[in-house]
Amino acid sequence: MKIGLSTCGFTPDEEAFKNLAAAGIHAVELSMEKGYMDALDFSAVKNYADTYGVEIWSCHLPFYPFEAVELSALDAGLRERTLSYYENLIAKASAVGITRFVAHPSGEPIPDTERKERLNCAKESLARLADIAYTYGATIAVEDLPRSCLGNTAEELAELISANDKLRVCFDVNHLLQGTHIDFLKTVGHRILTVHISDYDFKDEKHWLPGEGDIDWQELYQGLLAVDYDAVWMYELGQKPPRHLHRDRDLTFADYVENAKTIFAGDHPKPLGQRLV
Numbered sequence: 001m002k003i004g005l006s007t008c009g010f011t012p013d014e015e016a017f018k019n020l021a022a023a024g025i026h027a028v029e030l031s032m033e034k035g036y037m038d039a040l041d042f043s044a045v046k047n048y049a050d051t052y053g054v055e056i057w058s059c060h061l062p063f064y065p066f067e068a069v070e071l072s073a074l075d076a077g078l079r080e081r082t083l084s085y086y087e088n089l090i091a092k093a094s095a096v097g098i099t100r101f102v103a104h105p106s107g108e109p110i111p112d113t114e115r116k117e118r119l120n121c122a123k124e125s126l127a128r129l130a131d132i133a134y135t136y137g138a139t140i141a142v143e144d145l146p147r148s149c150l151g152n153t154a155e156e157l158a159e160l161i162s163a164n165d166k167l168r169v170c171f172d173v174n175h176l177l178q179g180t181h182i183d184f185l186k187t188v189g190h191r192i193l194t195v196h197i198s199d200y201d202f203k204d205e206k207h208w209l210p211g212e213g214d215i216d217w218q219e220l221y222q223g224l225l226a227v228d229y230d231a232v233w234m235y236e237l238g239q240k241p242p243r244h245l246h247r248d249r250d251l252t253f254a255d256y257v258e259n260a261k262t263i264f265a266g267d268h269p270k271p272l273g274q275r276l277v
Contacts, residue, residue, distance in 0.1 A: 001233040003260045004057050005253070006031045006196070009238025012040075014048045021052035023253035027232050029102070029194075030093070031060035034068065037089065046096035057232050058100035058141070058194055059093045061086050066107035071129070072122035072150055074114065079125050087132050094136040100194060101133060102141050102170045105160050106150035115150075122150050123163035130164040141170035141193040144184070146177050146205045153178045154187035161191060168193035172236065173220060174200040174207060181220050189227030196236035201275070207237040208245055210259055211269030221263050233260050247273040 004027030010016050012030060020028065030037075030045070049056050062069055069082045090101060105122045130140045142161055144151050151157040152175075161167040169191045176184055185192075199213030200206035210217050224230075239251040255272065262269045 001230055001260075001264070002027050002055070002057075003257055004028060004055075004232045004234035005256055006060070006234060006236040008032065008060075008236060009240070012045050012048070014051075017048040017052045017054050019253055020054050024257040025253055026053060027055045027057040027234065029058045029060055029234055029236070030056060030098075031102075031236070032062075034062040034064065037062050042092050042096045042098075056096070056098050057234065058102055059089070059098050060102040061089060061104075063104040063107065070107050071103065071125040072106035072110075072118040074117060074121060079121060083125060083128060083132065086129060090133055090136050090138055094138050099138045100141060101138055102143055102194065102196075103129060104145060104149070104151075105142055105157075106145070108145075109148045110150065111148075119150055119156070119159065123160055126160060126167060127163040130166040134166055139166065139168055139193060141168045143170040143172050143196070144175050145172075146175045154184040158188050161188070167191075170194050170196060172196035172198075172205075173215060174198045174205050174213070177202065177204070181215070182223050185223045185227050189223075189229065192224075192227065192229050194232060195224070195229070195234055197233055198235065198237040206244065207242060209235075209237060209251065209255070209269070209272055210263060212245060212271040212273045212275070217263050217268060218266065233264075235260075241273055244276050245273040246276055 003025050005025050006029045008031045073079050110118055133140045144157050151160055169188050171192050199208040199210045199215050201213050235256050241247045259269050
């Protein structure tokens with residue numbers, strides 16, 4: 001698979017693209033907070049990517065602040081504003097050739113008393129968003145989420161994407177807190193468009209480097225191949241360690257490449273960090 005890295009941990013400037021290519025990372029997902037995404041010069045970023053042979057594989061639609069963007073909002077006005085905002089971003093990004101967009105089906109927390117109604121609202125929004133993206137030659141990948149968020153099980157994610165045949169899945173492997181990765185693949189594996197790769201302790205999302213958590217990476221990797229997923233191996237974690245992990249140094253772009261190659265070779269990656277929890 002092509003090795004990719006989310007920009008959630010670095011600024012997508014020319015120097016970054018030069019270093020990504022030198023390290024052997026040839027795909028990125030544009031992912032940043034709403035304010036930064038709103039101000040992003042997509043044409044400039046595309047030029048950097050083309051210059052250094054790095055594909056802009058996908059764009060993660062901003063999912064916070066929840067009072068500004070929320071596909072599952074009970075407030076119909078907020079849902080409409082969210083769809084309008086997302087369409088504007090899709091129009092700008094697709095103009096430079098970006099065709100894959102990752103969307104969170106909800107924010108959090110979601111009370112049990114609201115869950116059914118919020119699920120219906122999210123399905124309506126996602127169905128419309130899929131059609132909007134289609135008009136720009138693009139596809140929406142709905143991400144599985146942890147805790148009380150919508151899409152926190154394979155079955156609920158399957159219900160969400162049933163709203164429109166154009167919808168696909170972004171499999172964030174460190175978000176799955178209910179069920180197993182293999183069961184997830186059996187349920188929605190045929191609809192996976194892209195992945196988010198990081199490790200965790202099965203208690204909550206952690207976004208650690210593979211090998212620092214409890215995922216069986218060979219089982220997961222072979223499971224993805226078994227459902228014919230061979231697109232991109234997209235890491236979604238920053239270079240600096242999160243608060244619950246200690247590393248002696250920040251990660252380099254080369255660390256992600258070495259980690260991926262270890263997994264692709266059939267081995268288990270060794271941890272670079274030590275858990276603090």
